[in-house]
Amino acid sequence: MRQVLTIAKAIGDESRARALLALRSGELCLxxxxxxxxLSPSTVSKHMDVLQQAGLVERRKEGRWHYFRLANHQAAPVVRRAIKWVLESLQDEPVVIGDAKKLCCVRRKDPRELSVCYKG
Amino acid sequence: MRQVLTIAKAIGDESRARALLALRSGELCLxxxxxxxxLSPSTVSKHMDVLQQAGLVERRKEGRWHYFRLANHQAAPVVRRAIKWVLESLQDEPVVIGDAKKLCCVRRKDPRELSVCYKG
DNA sequence: CCGTTAATTCGCCAATGAACGAAGTATATC
DNA sequence: GATATACTTCGTTCATTGGCGAATTAACGG
Incomplete structure (x- = not known):
């Protein structure tokens, strides 16, 4: 019960939902x-912590960067289904489409993907 | 976006999640x-209003009684999938199983089903 | 070692949400 | 019409949550 409520509450915030959708295209650092x-770093850090507590995202640390990715196929069914639901339900949202465009440029900040923007 | 967040927030409360699960077995009046x-009548009334606003339940008035049921198969896919997710994820929860037992007796209060309790 | 960048933690504030009881509405029944 | 039952609305209280900035920790680069 606790996990289902935690997942639902995690999804029920626009910023966190957008973050989840953004991770469709691969991992991102904070x-x-x-x-x-x-939003401010402290706010986003908190949001990603909520998503991680819910099991919706996993994190990996590399030097100064903390990378986040969607929970993978080995995650619990309740988590996988929740992710599937939110991704399918929001993929056509204007805000989410706008985020996808913006992400192309935002990714330039990733040290591993310098100047890969504007390719799409 | 708004609808997905409303649905997620509606599900993310234990009382409302339990109410949703309770409606698996058919409609119930408030x-x-x-x-x-x-819980107090005013609190439950508010909870059911939240569930209805999210599209997760539908209501029907019959005399003094207000009956609630799960949104049917004609509801929007986003709603149907959310209901499927929460029902499948919580059906084995101890609290939910306890509620199902309790519901047998609670149904006695339904004027249309007098003394149908203890049949299971 | 010092400065910079990435992220977290902490304390604060405003807004939201869940709970209640009291009062009001609606619909029976006496 | 009076009374009882079912439900809603309103106002209050208390806890939670989302947001921020300041201070702190961690890791790299001169």
Missing amino acids: CQIIDLLE | CQIIDLLE
């Missing part, structure tokens, strides 16, 4: 999600 | 849900 959402 | 959840 500073990129900050650029995307245009 | 007073039965009050008996089940053991």
Whole structure:
């Protein structure tokens, strides 16, 4: 019960929902999600913590960067289904489409993908 | 976007999640849900309003009684999938199983089903 | 070692949400 | 019409949440 409620509450915030959708296209570090959402670092850090507590995202640390990705196929069914639901339900949202465009440029900040923008 | 967030927030409360699960077995009137959840009428009324606003339940008025049922198969896909997710994810929860047992007796209060309890 | 960048933690504030009881509405029944 | 039952609305209280900035920790680069 607790997990289902935690997942539902995590999804029920626009900023977190947008972050989840943004991770469709691969992992992002916190500073990129900050650029995307245009919120303060502390706020975004908290949001990603909520998503991680719910099991919706996983994190990986590489040097100064903390990368986040969607929970993978080995995650619990309740998590996988929740992710499937939110991705399918929001993929055509104007805000989400706008975020996808913006992400192209935001990714320039990723040290591993310098100047890969404007290719799409 | 708004609808997805409204649905997620509606599900993210234990009392409302339990109410949704309770409606698996058919419609219930508000007073039965009050008996089940053991919360004040005003609180339960508000909860059911939230569920209805989210499109997760539909209501029907018959005399003094207000009956609620899960949104049917004609509801929007986003709603149907959310209901499917929460029903499948919570059906084995101890609280939910306990509620199902309790519901047998609670249904006695339904004027249309007098003394149908203890049949299971 | 010092400065910079990435992220977290902490304390604060405003807004939201869940709970209640009291009062009001609606619909039976006496 | 009076009374009882079912439900809603309103106002209040208390806890949670989302937002921020300041201070702190962690890791790299001169």
